[in-house]
Amino acid sequence: QVQLVESGGGLVQPGGSLRLSCVASGFSGSIASFRRMGWYRQAPGKQRELVAYITMAGNTNVVDSVKGRFTISRDSGKKTVYLQLNSLKLEDTAVYYCNVQTLREYWGQGTQVTVSS
Numbered sequence: 001q002v003q004l005v006e007s008g009g010g011l012v013q014p015g016g017s018l019r020l021s022c023v024a025s026g027f028s029g030s031i032a033s034f035r036r037m038g039w040y041r042q043a044p045g046k047q048r049e050l051v052a053y054i055t056m057a058g059n060t061n062v063v064d065s066v067k068g069r070f071t072i073s074r075d076s077g078k079k080t081v082y083l084q085l086n087s088l089k090l091e092d093t094a095v096y097y098c099n100v101q102t103l104r105e106y107w108g109q110g111t112q113v114t115v116s117s
């Protein structure tokens with residue numbers, strides 16, 4: 001049973017930055033063995049949407065709405081995946097969820113990111 005714990009959310013002004021972390025536990029081996037590990041977000045009144053993911057091979061994918069502003073990376077030794085959020089906009093306000101896809105799918109509890117002046 002994979003457990004995911006996110007951290008790093010908070011309140012930031014437009015144009016600011018945050019770094020989200022997701023630590024995985026409850027399994028043996030490396031997070032590099034996961035088919036995909038990534039981030040989704042859900043804004044109030046909207047559906048949850050994909051933000052970015054990293055594959056087993058280390059390939060990354062970032063959705064167009066955040067491309068050039070958000071970066072996903074991982075530290076296998078720390079069993080952690082990161083999401084660097086730069087040049088934040090009001091519309092980036094959402095709960096950000098960590099996601100793992102392996103034989104099953106796992107979700108973290110989410111971390112709130114609020115962009116406000």
